[in-house]
Amino acid sequence: MVSIKVTILGKQFPLKVKDDEVENMRRIAEFVDEKFRLYRRELTNQPESTIMVLASLSIAEEMFSLRQQANEASVDEEELFGEVNERLQELISEIG
Numbered sequence: 001m002v003s004i005k006v007t008i009l010g011k012q013f014p015l016k017v018k019d020d021e022v023e024n025m026r027r028i029a030e031f032v033d034e035k036f037r038l039y040r041r042e043l044t045n046q047p048e049s050t051i052m053v054l055a056s057l058s059i060a061e062e063m064f065s066l067r068q069q070a071n072e073a074s075v076d077e078e079e080l081f082g083e084v085n086e087r088l089q090e091l092i093s094e095i096g
Contacts, residue, residue: 008033009040009048035059 001016006029017025032055039055079085 005059006033009036032059 002019002022003014003016004022004025005012005014006026007013013029015025034042035055035058036052039058040053043051043054046054
């Protein structure tokens with residue numbers, strides 16, 4: 001484990017991450033920081049806690065959408081392989 005510091009909304013946060021996760025964690029922190037800053041620019045009259053919650057919900061929505069797309073793609077692949085397998089069985093039966 002290695003200790004790193006990331007900055008979000010001008011505040012530093014110390015984190016302990018695996019050696020091979022340092023760059024990925026830095027990119028994640030930059031993404032979160034950008035999202036928070038975007039919401040802060042758009043919602044100038046809201047408290048920081050509200051901005052963070054709304055930005056977090058937006059990030060979670062993106063993640064859930066991508067996860068759903070991945071699951072749907074996975075199901076499509078399974079269906080495709082099933083159809084290919086059935087067709088191969090039919091061809092083998094016709095040959096034999």
